[in-house]
Amino acid sequence: MQPPREISLADFLSILGLIRVNKAVKMVKIVNSTCIACGSGHAVAIFDGEKMPLSTLAFPKTQEQAMKLPKLPHDYVRCLECGHIYNRSFNYDDVPYSDTPYNMYNKGRDWVETLNQISEKVQTYLPENPCVVEIGHGDGSFLTGLSEAVGSGSFYGFDPHGAVVSKGNLVLSKGLFVSETLFSELKPDMLIIRHVAEHLENPLHFVQNLCVGAAMAGQYPTIYLEVPGGDNVVKTFRHGDFYYEHCSLFTSRSLEIMLKNVWGDTVELGSYMNEEVIYGVVKVNDEKRHLMNEAQEFSQIVQDIKVNVKSFLLERVRKGKTVVIWGERGKRRHS
Structure with missing residues (x-):
């Protein structure tokens, strides 16, 4: 008698007839989307729930109100860098926290x-x-x-x-x-x-x-x-x-x-x-503060250079001197 064989959940559900597993290789559509957890720019679709109403913050009091609830996109993708899953079509303004606070049952x-x-x-x-x-x-x-x-x-x-x-x-x-x-x-x-x-x-x-x-x-x-x-x-x-x-x-x-x-x-x-x-x-911690300090130093020194150069040129013009500027786009370093 052979020992029992481990199978995946997908294969188990397939055996029960609850899903159909397609072993064929499918083309995966990569989407350009900035991950909200790591900032990476590529993701793949993982769940398209189409448009559905809110699940936990919609409290319609009548059947008519329930039928008229706004349907919102459930467009979930998965980041190919960190694996984060997020709704790339989410809009925070669509969630009415101010009208219906998010209820949590904390006594289980x-x-x-x-x-x-x-x-x-x-x-x-x-x-x-x-x-x-x-x-x-x-x-x-x-x-x-x-x-x-x-x-x-x-x-x-x-x-x-x-x-x-x-x-x-x-x-x-x-x-x-x-x-x-x-x-x-x-x-x-x-x-x-x-x-x-x-x-x-x-x-x-x-x-x-x-x-x-x-x-x-x-x-x-x-x-x-x-x-x-x-x-x-x-x-x-x-x-x-x-x-x-x-x-x-x-x-x-x-x-x-x-x-x-x-x-x-x-x-x-x-x-x-x-x-x-x-x-x-x-x-x-502030171990990355040096990045801010370098930016501030650069900004201040460049501003000082601009002021000094402008003052120098204006002084030359005031004295009746001819000023010739040679070079473009910072590629030349001649005076």
Whole structure:
């Protein structure tokens, strides 16, 4: 008797008659699209859900309202560099967060246990009497629990559509975290960004702006970034995970590569719930500040040269001298 043979999920579904596997080689259409996680310019189509209504933020009260819901493009591609999956036709303005806040059920047994594990993980990076900022706190349950577990310190939440609370060392505000002022004002030891990046049109730029903003203010916090994991979605053909409100599906690789492109060092990558939730921890630094310094020096010196040359030429003309300029486009270096 031969031992059982391992087969792929696709072959198993084919045996059951649920799908038809075509072994023929197909031409793959490469599309020009800038990856929102790594910036690469080439991708391949992975899921065309055509046009469908919102899945989690549309709450029609009547059948007529449901029938009239706007249908939005589900045009998902996969980056050929980092493997990130994103809806290249996504428009943030089509998602009405201000009208219908994003509801999360946080009381399931396994999820509560996971939240406790996440809280414990975050606490390992906190100093005594920490200042913690959560961007996108939602109902505030996670930050509230974290503040109670730590006991001391200050805890601030910023979310334009989130809960509003001011109690003890916990302040939840209905607004955005403004890097230009709040890094200097609050001096946070940690930024927590949980289940926010998958909703953004450009998560890479979002994290980059936070890191640069912190470094420019002389602050070097630790950033904990958490997103739903997409590896199992691909492995198990779980097309139900593609819906408009989530314009991104992060894989472990795309999250890792994205965090390598910010002002900081990735100190930890991990997952929870069998990789259904993945996270990265970054320590902000300013090792790339020399690029900014070189640009500023170049700009200032070139401006000085322009002023000096202009002054020199005007002085020659004032004295009645003839001025001849030989050369073009900076190719000649003769006076």
